[in-house]
Amino acid sequence: MQTIEARIRDFVRDTFPSEDHDNLALEQSLFDAGILDSIGVLSLVTWLESEFEIIVDDDDVIPENIDGIGPLVRYVESKHAEARLAG
Template identity: 50%
Template sequence: METESRVEQFVYLSFPPAVPGEEYSSTQSLIETGVMDSMGVLVMVTWLEEEFGIIVDDEDVIPENMDSIANLAGYVDRKLAEMSVAG
């Protein structure tokens, strides 16, 4: 849950809701709802790499990994687990 909290905090800071006080659902599509556009995805990828020390491969930049707070957190947790097994 810590990963999801960190991702959520970054989403709110970098892509604040259009309506103050509005909240994002952890499963809400950030792309389909217009919260993040293609530039936002690049900002997110850069932040994930810096914040968590992972490398986001080009083939990983897909909705299943990048489209919601929950998907982003799950992706990061999987990458961190892969690194701990490999490392």
């Protein structure tokens, strides 16, 4: 089974064409790298909800949660942790 990071990297690479994918650092901004734009955010959020069985609240769609592989991994992990505590 792939890690959360690997799954996110695969999705970003397959969905948002860019030459920078191979050199993408964990904390690098997807917006600054030209990989993600405002329309791409909708695709990303829809995929996150489906792939990781989470609900992405509108208030959560902020750069601190979605602008980078590292932030995305931490966000998914935090949503899973919330679900475990609630369940």
